[in-house]
Amino acid sequence: MLASPRAASVGAADQVARRTSRRALACVVTLGALALVVVASLTLGVRDVSLAVVWDALTAPVADNVDHEVITGQRLPRTLVGLAAGLALGVAGAVIQGVTRNPIADPGLLGLNSGASLAVVCSVWLLGLTAPSQFIWFAFVGAAAAATLVFSVGSGQPAKLALVGATVTALITPLITLVLLRDPNAFNTYRFWAVGSLTGRGTETLTVVLPFVAVGAVLAAGLAHRLNMLALGDDVARGLGQNVGATRALAGLTIVLLAGAATSLAGPIALVGLAVPHAARRLVGSDYRWVVALSALLGPVMLLGADVVGRLVLPHSELEAGVVAAAIGAPVLVAVARGKKVSNV
Known part of the structure; x- marks a missing residue:
């Protein structure tokens, strides 16, 4: 016996409600995971610090307290950079995969990493710059020019x-x-930046880049619905009234702002922009309104988590976040390449 239209409508509404609840739960759980990695980033490292000491350092810092200096001078800027760069990489990866309909796309696919790297190398070689705060603008301009x-x-x-x-x-x-072969000084400076790290970036550097991240995130949120239509194909998107060329141009601007800011901040960190959108789609489905939102949370979770693991894996030393993030993202790339739905983004 066929179900009545009313019953079918109620059943469809129940499915939508359950799907929405599941997606909201995924966002809440991810937000909790983000809170945990932020706490870990502030407390764990070569010198472990209790949560109470962290709270005191943030609310009432004492100038001569070594633990307070470690928190406010090193770990807090490092954590904030990880939050900004992780969000930018995660959202940029989601937008890139959506606009190119390519499941293995990330900022490196569009040449942003190589453009930023060339600009950094030339700034060190020609101008003698040595600190990330000095060549951050060159990295951003190089990434933007390449894209x-x-x-x-x-x-x-x-x-x-x-x-x-x-x-x-x-x-x-x-x-x-x-x-790099012509200038050893450029090589020494570049190799520390190119491996991808959250260290050595002060709050003044973050202040310069943060507006670009904010604008890019807002643009990505506005693009999410257009990416859903674009995923159906250019002809279908045009039939639904979308200006495909304008959508891609806006997506390109969004990618330049986000990936350029992240690369200039933390270096060319690989695979975060690839792995995060795939994880988001596994949790919330293919609706880019949810994928973009969850990628904004998962990106910092992955990048800060990699940074914390890098501090703990070696006694009295640490691995850069870019190395650990690549180790985490590589299995994801292999799984995507072997997947049956590799073309479905």
Whole structure:
């Protein structure tokens, strides 16, 4: 016996409600995980500090207290940089995968990492800059220039974007190597930045980059619904009244702001922008309104978690967050490549 239209409507409404509840629960759990990694980032390391001492350092710091100086001078800026860079990388990865319909896309696909790296190397070589706070603008401009070139030549088409991005990276990489071979000082400075780290970035550096992250996050939230339509194909999106060219242009601007800011802050950290959107889709489905929101939470969880693990894995030393993040993201890349739904983003 066929169900009545009213019963079918009620059943569909129940499914939507359950799906929404499940997605909201995933966001709440992820928010709890983010709170835990923030606490771990402030308390754990070569010098473990209790939560009570952290609270005192944040609310009533004492100038001559070593623990307070560690918290306010090192770990708090490091944690804030991890939050900003992780959010930017996670959301940028979601937007890139949505606009290119490529499940293995990340900021490196569009040449942002190589563009930023070339700009940093040239600034160190030609201007003698040595600190991240000095060459942060060069990294941002280099990433933006590379992404602009890729989007303009690639005409916004997913296959062309990937091809042009790979070509730009292939052209820039030898130039970077040439400069590094000519200038040992540039090599010494670049190798610490290129591995990807949250250390050595003060709050003044974060203050410069944070507006770009905020604007990019707002643009990504506004793009989410358009990405849902774009996932159905260009023709379907146009049939639904969307200006596909304008959507891709806005997505390109969003990616430049987010990925450029993250790369200039923390260096070319690999695989965060790849792994985070896939994890988000596993938890909340393919609706980009939820994927973008959850990626904004999962990105900092992964990056700060990698940073904390890097502090604890070696006694009296630490691994950079970029190394640990790559170790975490590599299995995700393998799983995506082997998956049956590799083309479904």
